[in-house]
Amino acid sequence: MFIRQKTKTALLVSFLIPATMFTQAHNVSKGYEKPTDPLVVQNLEEWQDLKFGLFMHWGTYSQWGIVESWSLCPEDESWTKRKPEHGRSYDEYVKNYENLQATFNPTHFDPQKWADAARKAGMKYVVFTTKHHDGFAMFDTKQSDYKITSPKTLFSKNPKADVTKEIFSTFRKEGFKIGAYFSKPDWHSDDYWWPYFPPKDRNVNYDPKKYPERWESFKKFTYNQLNEITSNYGKIDILWLDGGWVRPFHTIDPNIEWQRTIKVEQDIDMDKIGAMARKNQPGIIIVDRTVPGKWENYVTPEQAVPEHPLSIPWESCITMGNSFSYVPNDNYKSSQKIIETLIKIISRGGNYLMNIAPGPNGDYDEVVYERLKEISGWMDKNQSAVFATRSMAPYHEGNFYYTQSKDGKIVNVFHTDEKLNYQSPETLTFSIPENVKPKSVKVLGISSKIQWKKSGNTIEVRLPDERKKLNYSTVIQVVQ
Template structure:
């Protein structure tokens, strides 16, 4: 989980909430500023072509199989209760949590295996959690000893100890765009959660305006870590900043429940951070999520799909299982459900960032590879309708969803059946967008020609053979 409210009544505008998904996003139509840097504009356009990406939450918390970081936050005890065996008191729990560093040894870590599997499934970019809210750095920071490369961490003796470096280099070699997730708050830092005071919620536990030296030290610490990431880890395409409560006080939206908990100024100087990141990585896309303005280059609904197409760049970050972090025996979504979600997202103009959480051994669950293999079989046949496409009205009618090629010469229509295991009908009556005049019609994955005729704004399509090959979704491709 990335930004958790106090309750499961989450904070995406109701007009955008999918009735079947838990929403953890923010109002996306207000305050968006289109970037003016030509290289950023170009990179955003290319990023919108990618459509399908990999998200990975991984840290020492995987050893306990718990929600990442959040059990440290007193505010969130209602939904992430601490287990008694991990500590009877809060202080004991924090000590034991931080001692997970001394047992973290994921000896099966093999990013080549991950990259191969997700590339075949059609993923084209990735975002990795270099540091979550708990402050444990999965990279070789010089700012803290609370890191994967510390001598306190058994895995530091492994030649692949700097896991961020290994992951970025491996995926980059396979042609992926690289994204670095980074948490602006750091609950391990004594300059954010000062040990002089107990933490009460996710926010800084002192008033930065009353203790400016301490806050300035935290700002410098954050700047230095982000400078390390954007300087020392090769080409990075996306800087994905989480922890939107660390923000200028004047940007708080009182209509958003979790933002009402912010009582003090937490301006971390994004202008300074953003300028540094762009010096180190010209054209880098910066996502200061939930903080509308020039540093939120695209918006990030969480565990939700907007009900309607959005006119700005956006990405739904959603889990393959139920959790963002590794949980034993997690319930993984079916391949059909994953592909249905992908279709909904791209038909509304977004990207799908699907989270897969490695376990404490350094590998995915076996079922993850099964899902990825199934998705790859579908993607082989249908990728031309997915990548480098844009939305087209009417976007969604009944069980039909629409995309188009960027030149407008090709229209793709996806037929879903969310109520059952998908079986392609022999006859489909397909609403088509206005002013679309088909010159040819084919069903992807079916070698034989299909029979079709246009009547008004509808196509009747007959698939007389090979329907058994149409798994999960039928894709109709119209050339005009």
């Protein structure tokens, strides 16, 4: 999706998709700088309470059912193999890809339907791809005609043509925090991939130091688009910047393979961009992915969960299916797998940003709504153990995962089994920290009184037959 590399990197992670598919371990940048702006600190604290968010990759590429943007990039061809019917030569392929603009017409687009399903499933923030690497703007930019609101785009005649505006306003109305994904590189821009040279990889295809006027033009273009997004689309809580190869050359970590492919300076002037974004949106969280420093307010493991808690704010972005972009007949994860993943992430102090890709008609596959409905049933019973919680030792022991309320008065213990169909056992025995002094114990979703006893640092809970109606996990709350 984002950084794309061939080998796993230093971050210890648990991968969630088959090894035969493309995966990557996303590095936690060294040198994290904690924000000092009180409004940003407050926003980040609120964001860490939300735990579960919706990611959406959507663009003209959904019509071909291919990986987002990357087939335009002349590297890693093995996982972005172009189909012959889409163009026999590279130039023909690019032309046909860009002509997808003319036929893009998602007439089933209904952001209220998405927001209702996501809210019921417990999602509390949304991050939408306003522009991916291919440069096609899903918002009404004045900097380019390569956009969804252009007369060249069939959907531009629709009153909801500015889909970013419609998504943000709809989800905001439903109480979601709003996140704008934006790609710093733009492969459609002549000031990034200059037609004078052929593109060789994901990076700028000329030396910005040799052609400073062209690079300055690209910096201005990027600044102006981000100014539009942060000025014209209501309150935005998160600016999620992708394309970490567009960065100051001195920030490259030579221990990371994909960063070693960056050969030229690509400083986009994040201080200027960040100051503008904070002026337009006081307190906005800025996520300049993989670029260490004051503009990476949280880190973003991709398709993976860190094996251990991190001491800094983090979020795993993971697909519901196998792909970030829409693919016909995608293999969607089960509700049990999604809930198990959520439990693992929150026990280690992170947020779960689950990607769902709309199709070319402007709607999700029907199975997506089935999954969200199943998740909502679990969330209705167990949300008090999920939201506004923090990690706590021992974090994870065997099939048990731990969180605590922010005031430390409630310890939440999740029991999972990772079998196809979870069945709650009659007896559960788990350890608790020495300083936890239980006053009462209850099992969420069970109305009957629970029998329990404490022996040393161990609690044993006996569950009634009512346990048989529990799905996906058993959640125990120990009240001090």
